Amino acid sequence: MIKAGLEDVVAGSSSICDVNGKEGILVYQGYNIHDLAQNSNFEEVIYLLWFGKLPNESEYATFCSALQKNRKLNENVINFMKTCPKDANPMDMLRTTVSLLALYDSQAQDSDREANISKAIRVTAQIPTIIAYFNCLRNNKPLLSPKEDGNIASNFLYLLNGVEPDELSVKSMDIALILHADHELNASTFAARVAAATLTDLYSAVVAAIGTLKGPLHGGANQEVIKTLIEIGDINKVDAFIHDVFNNHKKIMGFGHRVYKTEDPRAHHLRIMSKDLGQKLGQSKWYDMSKKIEDSVLKEKGLYPNVDFYSASVYYMLGIPMDLYTPIFAMSRISGWTAHILEQYANNRLIRPRAEYTGAKNLKYAAIKSR
DSSP states (O other): OOOGGGTTOOOOOOSSEEEETTTTEEEETTEEHHHHHHHOOHHHHHHHHHHSSOOOHHHHHHHHHHHHHTOSOOHHHHHHHHHSOTTSOHHHHHHHHHHHHGGGOTTTTOOSHHHHHHHHHHHHHHHHHHHHHHHHHHTTOOOOOOOSSSOHHHHHHHHHHSSOOOHHHHHHHHHHHHHTSOOSSOHHHHHHHHHHHTTOOHHHHHHHHHHHHTSTTTSOHHHHHHHHHHHHOSGGGHHHHHHHHHHTTOOOTTBOOSSOSSOOHHHHHHHHHHHHHHHHHTOTHHHHHHHHHHHHHHHHHOOOBOHHHHHHHHHHHTTOOGGGHHHHHHHHHHHHHHHHHHHHHHTOOOOOOOOOOOSOOSOOOOOGGGO
């Protein structure tokens, strides 16, 4: 039986991530996302996804050091970025620049596991720098040198905004990166595995994933959420907005999920972060509006918010431009993409499904003059 969009079709086995849609449970390599979001950090989660276990102190120190030392971009890559149109789509810029990284990586075509892990470290460390530098270049701001200390979240916010981020902002960014790190065979991850299954290089597989994430049915929903919140503008206007949406059968972005039949477990933590950031920054209206919309949609439509709904207000309060929300998704999901690419290489079989033919049959060729 054919299932449109391969819905619920099991296309392979993996130890990396488990999504239990009925119970709203998300697991990375055996660890519940709630446990990781409350106690871990993004660097530990990357290690967990790649190596199947949490690092000990020595492994953690070595791994973090490798990530920190690989944040800088090749000067030729920076010079290329300076030539990019300032109004370029940030995902186009990211896709093209990540492809360019391969040209300056001496291990780009090496296929052994050690080389692929080294490449995974470099691309994971450099994507945050690419995103921050693009934003600085298009706004005529100086490019700061990446620091060789601190975590990915703090370094990204530092490069993006040009100032040392506060502790709550770093913590919020770090948790957001954990929550977006992997989600089983979503569209971009599946694209990465299909590419890797041909034994193309790691960079090419990552580029395939970035191109897939760019699609509005995958990445970008949180960008639409914040646009909606800005359009509403005030909690007193939420009721009128909801009334209009329901009466005209419009869709509210950030609700419902292809897999989850209950609350997306990632939304729980982002909801808390939105509230905490709003209180600290004096911008609680974004959380208040979001919560009122959530309550109304759940009551009237039985739909729960997904990971995109509250991440919108979190990113907005962190001072992140709206069109960088999807690149930041990639900044996190690179950990999952590379984990799946490494897993695909380790036990590879070309991914080659079939299609049911629905076209014409038994046609006879006619010469062009008689058509």
